[in-house]
Amino acid sequence: MRLLIVGGSWFVGREIVSAAISRGYDVTVFNRGRSGRPPVGATFVQGDWEDRWDVARLAGHGPWDVVVDVAGSIPAVVRNVARSLAPVTGRYVFISTISAYRDWPYAPVDESSPLWDSTPDHDPGTRRWDPDAYGPLKVGCELAIRREFGDDVLVIRPHVILGPHEYVGRLAWWLRRIDRGGRVLAPAPPDRGFQPVDVRDVASFTLDQVGQGSNGVYNVAAPIGRDTYGALLAACKEVTGGAAEIVWVDEQWLLRQGVVEWTELPLWRALPNAWAMDAGRAQAEGLRCRPLEVTVRDTWAWLSNGGRPVDHERFAEHGIAPAREAGLLAEWDRVTPRAAAS
Ligand SMILES: NC(=O)c1ccc[n+]([C@@H]2O[C@H](COP(=O)([O-])OP(=O)(O)OC[C@H]3O[C@@H](n4cnc5c(N)ncnc54)[C@H](OP(=O)(O)O)[C@@H]3O)[C@@H](O)[C@H]2O)c1
Structure with a gap:
């Protein structure tokens, strides 16, 4: 299994990277390197996903069976990443969120619940954290990925994630x-x-699904x-x-x-x-x-x-x-x- 992890050094991605290495996968990690280098056993490609040249250079390190995009949150940026990787990657796995559901937290949600309206080319023009924009933006990312990868997409929508290295605090x-x-x-x-779900359980379930080649959408919560x-x-x-x-x-x-x-x-x-x-x-x-x-x-x-x-x-x-x-x-x-x- 050749796996590319986009992100991979703060919390959820960090756990996915180490669990994937433990499983014996051939792991490449792409991020800016501001938060340290990946653990021994991974190939590191340093770059910024906002920079088209960096993303094009990343594609040159392929091919991969699967990309796991852990932290993408701007549809237009995720679109560019997905478009560059489509020729060299079989499937796209995206870590989304419960906030993608329009009715959360006002009604119970399952995978068929309505999502926020969004568009795959949207760029809000700011990178500041905005809790009201977060859900619609993640939906836009999901749409962008589906446009580039069709059915070869796995979307994980976790509820709140806790565990060691949690930076939301x-x-x-x-x-x-x-x-x-x-x-x-x-x-x-x-x-x-x-x-809430433990970060290690999110990583383990995601990699199990990667290994099984599964597509579709999964809510992840206790x-x-x-x-x-x-x-x-x-x-x-x-x-x-x-x-x-x-x-x-x-x-x-x-x-x-x-x-x-x-x-x-x-x-x-x-x-x-x-x-x-x-x-x-x-x-x-x-x-x-x-x-x-x-x-x-x-x-x-x-x-x-x-x-x-x-x-x-x-x-x-x-x-x-x-x-x-x-x-x-x-x-x-x-x-x-x-x-x-x-
Ligand atoms: N926390 C929760 O309770 C919760 C709940 C539901 C869903 N989620 C979802 O879970 C995911 C959490 O992700 P995480 O932050 O823990 O993932 P992560 O992959 O561990 O960390 C984020 C990564 O993105 C990299 N990065 C940031 N900006 C970048 C850029 N411009 N170019 C390249 N790399 C960049 C960072 O490294 P550098 O800074 O070194 O570049 C870091 O490696 C998110 O998708 C979130 O929506 C979280």
């Missing part, structure tokens, strides 16, 4: 916060369903109803060994105080369908999701051993300021005196 924030101890503001109810937000925070408490007290606070009250879902309290979404992605198709094809506690434990082990993700603009978005958290907890105690006293 969601689980890392909770681990550090709970490790710091004291009273920790948490959005009730603790039995809210939750279905089984609905298996995990809860309460279990996440309990696991964080367990692995950090801290004396934190988790204080569950009514989420509607938090919303009225202006607490920002998803970022200020990472991974919290008050909408009931935020964690309702049907990944049954992938599960039937062999997706195995390790226990949430293992993801939490391994991420903490990585952080505790000096693990540091790549710098990313999204990292700073996450977490609540200590003074604001303390103020909210004091106000919650005031408005719910009996709960506070118990």
